[in-house]
Amino acid sequence: MNILVTGGCGFIGGNFVRLLLGTDRDFRLVNLDKLTYAGNLANVADLADDPRYRFVKGDICDAELINRIFSEEKIDHVVHFAAESHVDRSIDGPAAFIETNIIGTFTLLEAARAAWLGEGRDATGKRFLHVSTDEVYGSLGETGYFTETTPYDPRSPYSASKASSDHLVSAYHHTYGLPTLMTNCSNNYGPYHFPEKLIPLIITNALKGKDLPVYGDGSNVRDWLYVVDHCRAILRVLDQGKVGDTYNVGGNSEKKNLEVVETICDLLDEVAPPLADGMPRRSLIRFVKDRPGHDKRYAIDASKLRSELGWEPEVTFQEGIRRTIEWYLANTAWTDAILNGSYQEYYRSMYSERLK
Numbered sequence: 001m002n003i004l005v006t007g008g009c010g011f012i013g014g015n016f017v018r019l020l021l022g023t024d025r026d027f028r029l030v031n032l033d034k035l036t037y038a039g040n041l042a043n044v045a046d047l048a049d050d051p052r053y054r055f056v057k058g059d060i061c062d063a064e065l066i067n068r069i070f071s072e073e074k075i076d077h078v079v080h081f082a083a084e085s086h087v088d089r090s091i092d093g094p095a096a097f098i099e100t101n102i103i104g105t106f107t108l109l110e111a112a113r114a115a116w117l118g119e120g121r122d123a124t125g126k127r128f129l130h131v132s133t134d135e136v137y138g139s140l141g142e143t144g145y146f147t148e149t150t151p152y153d154p155r156s157p158y159s160a161s162k163a164s165s166d167h168l169v170s171a172y173h174h175t176y177g178l179p180t181l182m183t184n185c186s187n188n189y190g191p192y193h194f195p196e197k198l199i200p201l202i203i204t205n206a207l208k209g210k211d212l213p214v215y216g217d218g219s220n221v222r223d224w225l226y227v228v229d230h231c232r233a234i235l236r237v238l239d240q241g242k243v244g245d246t247y248n249v250g251g252n253s254e255k256k257n258l259e260v261v262e263t264i265c266d267l268l269d270e271v272a273p274p275l276a277d278g279m280p281r282r283s284l285i286r287f288v289k290d291r292p293g294h295d296k297r298y299a300i301d302a303s304k305l306r307s308e309l310g311w312e313p314e315v316t317f318q319e320g321i322r323r324t325i326e327w328y329l330a331n332t333a334w335t336d337a338i339l340n341g342s343y344q345e346y347y348r349s350m351y352s353e354r355l356k
């Protein structure tokens with residue numbers, strides 16, 4: 001079994017590579033990652049000596065490279081994480097999202113089609129799992145849930161690019177018979193989360209006594225899932241999912257953003273050294289300019305994954321957020337390397353815009 005994981009140096013991809021290499025399965029895993037600002041070899045550095053693992057630095061838009069990997073490595077399964085993933089960045093500069101999320105996915109699909117469905121080829125046992133997001137479904141009101149049949153209604157350049165890639169994946173299944181699977185997941189959190197995203201941003205800023213930016217009034221709702229539970233779901237779908245199907249993945253753990261931020265503040269006051277001025281960390285909260293087109297609420301109905309494949313989240317939000325905080329406390333070298341690098345300037349200018 002030869003598996004191509006794209007984006008395996010990012011947050012979820014890295015946790016997935018860790019999960020898979022933590023099993024005693026017999027396989028070969030090729031991790032293809034461009035190492036953008038969000039990709040970090042340190043996320044998988046301790047796994048690099050596993051004889052089942054190979055890292056390739058490269059772009060999913062590079063057709064020649066992808067075709068070479070398919071033929072050299074005789075790829076059976078693709079688990080496709082690589083993407084531009086941050087909504088705010090997609091608003092400031094959508095081009096990279098169009099390129100990687102749409103053209104990159106198209107390039108991978110074409111390579112899989114040539115390798116698995118070309119003249120004299122055999123697609124038996126092959127699987128192309130596309131990792132997607134609940135944001136393709138748009139925004140919910142006070143009630144209701146996204147199901148696998150909710151019509152697509154993306155609202156940011158990020159979600160529009162992911163929706164576009166999802167449609168390409170479905171089209172390749174329906175038109176060419178490519179053996180695809182798709183997962184649409186809610187917000188993840190946990191170890192190795194890049195600190196531009198809400199939870200790691202709040203943890204790292206609160207540890208340093210810096211402002212905690214809350215967009216708008218903090219009443220937007222996200223459905224949080226511990227990243228390892230998401231990775232377990234992906235593995236379950238890869239192993240047992242029905243080809244051509246989509247599976248929604250969610251934590252059944254809706255929280256208003258302000259509640260998430262206050263929970264982190266209170267836990268840090270409990271377990272981390274106090275701030276220099278002795279003030280509670282909630283005093284760092286700043287309500288700032290809202291994200292344009294900010295989706296109000298996401299909530300996933302994951303009952304298909306539960307009833308058909310027996311997956312359930314194992315980690316509650318209370319437990320997961322504690323584990324996450326402990327991880328960030330124990331891994332300040334990982335965060336400092338990011339926070340002291342080129343990201344620092346990006347954050348400063350982005351935050352000053354938010355204060356205007």
Ligand code: NAD
Binds near residue numbers: 084
């Ligand atoms: P991330 O930004 O942390 O990681 C993305 C990875 O992809 C990085 O390692 C980056 O270097 C790599 N990459 C980017 N462009 C590339 C290219 N052109 N070629 C090769 N590699 C490239 O993202 P994440 O949060 O780990 O998300 C992974 C996937 O899961 C994405 O497809 C995202 O849409 C989806 N998703 C994320 C969440 C979430 O809460 N983070 C929820 C649901 C779905």
Ligand code: DAU
Binds near residue numbers: 257291
């Ligand atoms: O729902 C799945 C999606 O979750 C994934 O597809 C995306 O890749 C991932 O980035 C995430 O998108 P969000 O936009 O929901 O995540 P983010 O962490 O950027 O923001 C979470 C919420 O917190 C959102 O309502 C915006 C708000 N927010 C965010 C930041 C960075 C703040 O209030 N302050 C902040 O500083």
